[in-house]
Every structure is written in C-alpha cells, then in structure tokens.
C-alpha cells in the first residue's frame with residue numbers, strides 16, 4: 001500500500017506514521033507528504049526522513065476549493081497513492097476529493113467522537129467536566145468528524161489540567177493509535193479500541 005499524508009503544520013502524527021511505516025513488517029510505505037502551507041514544520045521532518053514532499057498552497061486558488069483539491073488529486077494519482085492519512089490537515093475536504101477517494105481517507109481527531117467535533121477539543125472536554133478525553137481515528141466522509149470510527153484511545157483528565165497539559169498527554173496516545181489503526185485498516189482487521197491509557201493512566 002502506498003500512503004500519502006496531508007498536513008498543515010507541526011506534523012507530529014505524520015512523523016509517527018512515517019516511523020511506523022519504515023518498519024519492514026508494516027504493510028505500507030509513506031510515498032508522499034502534501035502540505036497546504038509552506039511554513040508547515042512537518043515538511044522539514046518529512047524531507048529529513050527522505051519522503052517526497054509537495055506544497056499545494058490553497059491561497060493560489062482563491063475561493064475555488066475544488067481547484068485546490070483537483071491539484072491534490074492529480075498529485076495523489078501521479079504517485080499511485082492508495083490510502084490518504086490526514087494528520088493535522090486543517091482544511092475541510094469537499095465532496096470532490098472525498099468521493100474520489102471514498103473509504104480511503106483516514107483522519108485523526110483529538111476527542112472521543114462523536115463528542116467534541118470541530119476545533120478546541122481539549123478546552124471543550126475540560127469545560128464539560130469530563131474525567132476522560134481521547135482521540136479517534138475515523139474514515140473521512142462528507143459529514144465532518146462523523147465518519148465510521150476505526151479506533152480510539154483515552155487518557156484521564158486530571159484536576160489541574162490545562163488545555164496544554166491535556167493536549168500533551170493525549171498527543172502521545174495519538175502517536176500510538178494512528179499507526180496501529182492504519183495497520184489494522186490495511187489488513188482489514190477488526191476495529192481497535194485502545195483503553196490501555198485509561199487502565200494505566
């Protein structure tokens with residue numbers, strides 16, 4: 001399987017996917033990283049790992065979201081990509097790309113979906129008085145953050161947590177969950193629920 005990862009900034013989940021795919025036993029290789037943003041720190045990380053990178057800046061297409069996605073689509077086709085992983089890709093996909101790659105786009109979202117879709121999930125979980133928080137890897141469909149859930153991991157929310165401390169604790173689990181779920185997905189194994197973090201946390 002040939003994976004493309006779409007990023008917008010830091011790229012730590014991308015890094016985790018690249019590291020996992022580099023292992024000989026992993027059933028996929030990362031062939032391409034696309035960023036919509038020139039400044040994405042993840043671009044350097046990908047280049048350092050020897051992965052081909054592309055910047056397809058949405059600004060150059062004005063409001064024409066589909067024109068932006070047509071270029072992304074062309075790049076994905078040109079590299080014979082089979083599965084797309086969104087990893088901190090901060091643009092909502094249009095039906096054009098979603099339908100062209102139906103069932104082949106995965107995303108990681110920093111909440112226990114269907115709770116807290118959208119942005120600011122850590123603050124929302126703290127504000128809601130939740131005792132646990134988590135992350136979800138799901139298939140991308142036209143309804144944002146509502147596609148079929150492939151795997152989840154959870155962490156405790158501690159009394160003195162801030163958005164930052166909670167995000168940091170969760171990020172470690174994201175880095176474990178995403179590669180594991182991708183592997184199961186590619187092998188068409190059962191969806192994976194990871195409650196280790198809760199048990200050990």
Ligand code: GRF
Nearest residue numbers: 010011012013088108109110
């Ligand atoms: C992660 O928290 C991910 O769940 C969310 O955006 C953040 C991206 O971080 N979708 P990084 O770019 O992978 O470091």
